[in-house]
Amino acid sequence: xxxxxxxxxxxxxxxxxxxxxxxxxxxxxxxxxxxxxxxxxxxxxxxxxxxxxxxxxxxxxxxxxxxxxxxxxxxxxxxxxxxxxxxxxxxxxxxxxxxxxxxxxxxxxxxxxxxxxxxxxxxxxxxxxxxxxxxxxxxxxxxxxxxxxxxxxxxxxxxxxxxxxxxxxxxxxxxxxxxxxxxxxxxxxxxxxxxxxxxxxxxxxxxxxxxxxxxxxxxxxxxxxxxxxxxxxxxxxxxxxxxxxxxxxxxxxxxxxxxxxxxxxxxxxxxxxxxxxxxxxxxxxxxxxxxxxxxxxxxxxxxxxxxxxxxxxxxxxxxxxxxxxxxxxxxxxxxxxxxxxxxxxxxxxxxxxxxxxxxxxxxxxxxxxxxxxxxxxxxxxxxxxxxxxxxxxxxxxxxxxxxxxxxxxxxxxxxxxxxxxxxxxxxxxxxxxxxxxxxxxxxxxxxxxxxxxxxxxxxxxxxx
Amino acid sequence: xxxxxxxxxxxxxxxxxxxxxxxxxxxxxxxxxxxxxxxxxxxxxxxxxxxxxxxxxxxxxxxxxxxxxxxxxxxxxxxxxxxxxxxxxxxxxxxxxxxxxxxxxxxxxxxxxxxxxxxxxxxxxxxxxxxxxxxxxxxxxxxxxxxxxxxxxxxxxxxxxxxxxxxxxxxxxxxxxxxxxxxxxxxxxxxxxxxxxxxxxxxxxxxxxxxxxxxxxxxxxxxxxxxxxxxxxxxxxxxxxxxxxxxxxxxxxxxxxxxxxxxxxxxxxxxxxxxxxxxxxxxxxxxxxxxxxxxxxxxxxxxxxxxxxxxxxxxxxxxxxxxxxxxxxxxxxxxxxxxxxxxxxxxxxxxxxxxxxxxxxxxxxxxxxxxxxxxxxxxxxxxxxxxxxxxxxxxxxxxxxxxxxxxxxxxxxxxxxxxxxxxxxxxxxxxxxxxxxxxxxxxxxxxxxxxxxxxxxxxxxxxxxxxxxxxxxxxxxxxxxxxxxxxxxxxxxxxxxxxxxxx
Numbered sequence: 001x002x003x004x005x006x007x008x009x010x011x012x013x014x015x016x017x018x019x020x021x022x023x024x025x026x027x028x029x030x031x032x033x034x035x036x037x038x039x040x041x042x043x044x045x046x047x048x049x050x051x052x053x054x055x056x057x058x059x060x061x062x063x064x065x066x067x068x069x070x071x072x073x074x075x076x077x078x079x080x081x082x083x084x085x086x087x088x089x090x091x092x093x094x095x096x097x098x099x100x101x102x103x104x105x106x107x108x109x110x111x112x113x114x115x116x117x118x119x120x121x122x123x124x125x126x127x128x129x130x131x132x133x134x135x136x137x138x139x140x141x142x143x144x145x146x147x148x149x150x151x152x153x154x155x156x157x158x159x160x161x162x163x164x165x166x167x168x169x170x171x172x173x174x175x176x177x178x179x180x181x182x183x184x185x186x187x188x189x190x191x192x193x194x195x196x197x198x199x200x201x202x203x204x205x206x207x208x209x210x211x212x213x214x215x216x217x218x219x220x221x222x223x224x225x226x227x228x229x230x231x232x233x234x235x236x237x238x239x240x241x242x243x244x245x246x247x248x249x250x251x252x253x254x255x256x257x258x259x260x261x262x263x264x265x266x267x268x269x270x271x272x273x274x275x276x277x278x279x280x281x282x283x284x285x286x287x288x289x290x291x292x293x294x295x296x297x298x299x300x301x302x303x304x305x306x307x308x309x310x311x312x313x314x315x316x317x318x319x320x321x322x323x324x325x326x327x328x329x330x331x332x333x334x335x336x337x338x339x340x341x342x343x344x345x346x347x348x349x350x351x352x353x354x355x356x357x358x359x360x361x362x363x364x365x366x367x368x369x370x371x372x373x374x375x376x377x378x379x380x381x382x383x384x385x386x387x388x389x390x391x392x393x394x395x396x397x398x399x400x401x402x403x404x405x406x407x408x409x410x411x412x413x414x415x416x417x418x419x420x421x422x423x424x425x426x427x428x429x430x431x432x433x434x435x436x437x438x439x440x441x442x443x444x445x446x447x448x449x450x451x452x453x454x455x456x457x458x459x460x461x462x463x464x
Numbered sequence: 465x466x467x468x469x470x471x472x473x474x475x476x477x478x479x480x481x482x483x484x485x486x487x488x489x490x491x492x493x494x495x496x497x498x499x500x501x502x503x504x505x506x507x508x509x510x511x512x513x514x515x516x517x518x519x520x521x522x523x524x525x526x527x528x529x530x531x532x533x534x535x536x537x538x539x540x541x542x543x544x545x546x547x548x549x550x551x552x553x554x555x556x557x558x559x560x561x562x563x564x565x566x567x568x569x570x571x572x573x574x575x576x577x578x579x580x581x582x583x584x585x586x587x588x589x590x591x592x593x594x595x596x597x598x599x600x601x602x603x604x605x606x607x608x609x610x611x612x613x614x615x616x617x618x619x620x621x622x623x624x625x626x627x628x629x630x631x632x633x634x635x636x637x638x639x640x641x642x643x644x645x646x647x648x649x650x651x652x653x654x655x656x657x658x659x660x661x662x663x664x665x666x667x668x669x670x671x672x673x674x675x676x677x678x679x680x681x682x683x684x685x686x687x688x689x690x691x692x693x694x695x696x697x698x699x700x701x702x703x704x705x706x707x708x709x710x711x712x713x714x715x716x717x718x719x720x721x722x723x724x725x726x727x728x729x730x731x732x733x734x735x736x737x738x739x740x741x742x743x744x745x746x747x748x749x750x751x752x753x754x755x756x757x758x759x760x761x762x763x764x765x766x767x768x769x770x771x772x773x774x775x776x777x778x779x780x781x782x783x784x785x786x787x788x789x790x791x792x793x794x795x796x797x798x799x800x801x802x803x804x805x806x807x808x809x810x811x812x813x814x815x816x817x818x819x820x821x822x823x824x825x826x827x828x829x830x831x832x833x834x835x836x837x838x839x840x841x842x843x844x845x846x847x848x849x850x851x852x853x854x855x856x857x858x859x860x861x862x863x864x865x866x867x868x869x870x871x872x873x874x875x876x877x878x879x880x881x882x883x884x885x886x887x888x889x890x891x892x893x894x895x896x897x898x899x900x901x902x903x904x905x906x907x908x909x910x911x912x913x914x915x916x917x918x919x920x921x922x923x924x925x926x927x928x929x930x931x932x933x934x935x936x937x938x939x940x941x942x943x944x945x946x947x948x949x950x951x952x953x954x955x956x957x958x959x960x961x962x963x964x965x966x967x
Contacts, residue, residue, distance in 0.1 A: 239909075269607075274903060285541075313537060313539045314538075324668055324806045325669050394857065398852070444852055445852075446853070448782075448851070450844050450848065455837065456784060460834055
């Protein structure tokens, strides 16, 4: 692409604007020092600074005007930015004049404060234009791009709307930044259905039913180093995302219908079902908020007993404790876990000799998300003390003597996702009852068999 | 020892030689690195010598406790891995990748477009196309295609995630196996199990962190290098255990040597090694000390763990084990036991999947079926058994070969092979994973109508390795080890985590 000289000047704007901001701010600072008399700043220095700052401000205004005429930006925001920018240049000029005339009256002070405010407002507007309005605030949100719309998790993908629930979130995450309300690169907006169909300055971006011919598809499958690759400067969309967009366009790029109204090839079916799964993704086995470091002495005391107590990852203070090398631990030794209750999230006590009296200590470790008690002496009595573990997601009771009655006492654990009850006292007729009482929990009864097939032991031989 | 023996000139000679052996070129240069030039040389030499963890990997190598549990970079979904390698490379076209269109081409000459610019291990001239030699069906809720060759596995298809478009660039067994396990087709780099144990240590301090079990009558073609430790400290190499006889060779103390005496002798050897360490500061000596101690503990723990006879009868029935034979089913049951005891990485190699069709044992309709029957029940049982014990959540199971097989029938040296078989093929094959935070009942990647090349969801061995490390809690790019002057990693300069298959 050949750039014309004016276009080139326009593109200098985002770099040039930093000069007046910096120079004028230094000017204001020096001027403040000068008036307070704390530092000996010569007025002639301030004069030079303001001359340079004012000149740069006007140059920025001109380049900015050229850039805005390219039309890549949202006109409302650009207008505000332009007038504010001109106001900055004007105010700076006035201050410069006052300095030359050596009139440091109250008007002079008001202008200075005004300039400071104007620079900040103009700078912020400019930033919103280039980086998107939610650029700074999105750092505080878990998922960038939520400024537009938070998409509820998909529970039944068949009932989900193809555009609003499947496709739009993809566009929002990877396209809106340059083709949204803030900026319209190539005069393209993708945040509402009519703009998508209208296309950009080179024409339409998608042709319903004709995915391979649609510009949108062509661009997203280009390699990252191609200059037409989209999203520009970012890694390609995932395989599954590209396939879903392709499917959406091939089925007519509909904006209202539900997933179930379309035919789904096997591959697409898989990707759609995956959306359903990934919605449960948010709650992880590790709490999102950081925690202070655990008491070293307690950890060392446990280590002396052969217990492995280590953080779950580098840069994390959350702990896991593994008793695999200390199976003959006594119930009362578990009191050592209590001081770690804020940090301890994974606890492996499988195959140890602990019994019911240990659960009063375990029950106090309320941050636990994963607890393994397989083949221990825990029975129904002990389970009652575990009701306090509200964050528990996975509980392994394989090979213990607990019964359905005892397990029912854990009904209060709303986060529980996996419950392993293989080789326990739970009777054959209890499973349906448990399933009803634990609607959100996957209860594994175990006892699987792999039936014998006659062919298993037959060896095939070559025929004659 | 008598004075006379001590004076024995042979002993003196040996002692002298031993001293000489320490005065290797490396030690000599290191110790003479006093002047400016030598100092610079010394810094070059450190990079030839024993390496160190790269500073940003966050892995601390403690030579005195090399297998102590260590922290992953981020909380990993998987705590351990069971890697089932079907050495010889099973045919994706007879197991998972159903291609009805290939049936239509059965017996026709292979079009030139598929042969142009390609090299095959044995196919010469123009081979004939060969349709699928198995009946396929969609299985479970996910509708994954699994052939009748695997009737048991078909029932658990909803538990696994298929990678249908894995590719490689090596069409011979040994380099391809090395590539998939060590990240390079050449010898000398650490295997994925060694990396995993180096990064995470091991939970059980009485067992090795990385155990290798083989079946099928032969070692994999690449030999023991596929479970080697490469430039990582040797303590991380896979410990090969046997499912018959002594689980580890020479694990029993010799006759007449009781446990106290054994302990005393190991203590003596370690004392000598400690002295050597003080003198030479070589971390490998500390590794050796810890290995002696581990070996001593293993004398008790290993025969106990490796003994599958204490498993109840219904477990043996489930896995289809065979008493006192080295077979895949026994190894699968052992793998579950080992992971249950806190072993980090268990690698199973089953030899005999190289279905060229040169004889009945390598025929797609004879040998392959027999190999499937030897492993199908055990693989299925392993998945279900891990699941019911609550271990599948934290255990990543990987199944695969080193490459795929051609849609063409092999014509070795231009002549039709006597049995139906397929040649080595690098452009497409299937690997599946289960548990360890991988999506269930999911299929990733697709091959073309005849299963010849990947058309979407292409995954290289590096991508598979990056994904395995990711599930264990490591960023494969930052997980490095300083060697030969640069940080080295399993995936070297490639690999992307396959995000799409992560639950």
